[in-house]
Amino acid sequence: MNDFVFYFKIGWEHIINTKALDHILFIAALATIYLLKEWKQVFILVTAFTIGHGITLFLSAKNIINVETGLVEFLIACTIVSTALSNFFLKTFTLGSIRINYFLALFFGLIHGLAFAQTLKWILAEDQSFIVAWLSFSAGLELGQMLIVLIILLLAQVFVVLLKLNRRYWTMTISVIVLGLGLQMAVERWPWKEKRENSINISK
Secondary structure, rough: OOHHHHHHHHHHHOOOHHHHHHHHHHHHHHHOOOOOHHHHHHHHHHHHHHHHHEEEEEEHOOOOOOHHHHHHHHHHHHHHHHHHHHOOOOOOOOOOOHHHHHHHHHHHHHHHHHHHHHHHHOOOHHHHHHHHHHHHHHHHHHHHHHHHHHHHHHHHHHHHOOOOOOOOHHHHHHHHHHHHHHHHHHOOOOOOOOHHHHHHHHHH
């Protein structure tokens, strides 16, 4: 199988997967403040996220930076919580008021890229081109993310535009769901929990 297709498929399956719920929730929190007519802004948003995780994906996969996996998973949960919370402070849906989302996508993309890098390192053979693997894996992720965004935008089109649900109610509803799941993930992934349990066992 062509290397590009192989790594593209892995990137796609890494995001279109029930095990990728954390990444899906983050994208949902980012995209829920937009409507289908604003798809160009969302495209820029997702691209900013891709650039962010592409940078740390490259650096981590090349062992230039190394962060403990448990800490990365916890930080990803924190990005979900932070993004969902930021939606509660959004009073209007003008371009200026939601511009902060571009910075959130780029900055938090750096954190998500650390998780993606583990997958790339595990499957990359020594005789294969890293650049091809990195670019095709990222392209698969990008397309998968676009599909998730499209689903969110279509749902917004149905509820907000067709069924006339208040746009703020729609955003708050999705954000509350994402926030609840994100908080649960953060608690479950608390990186110092295992160390604390070990210290308690030792003291006993």
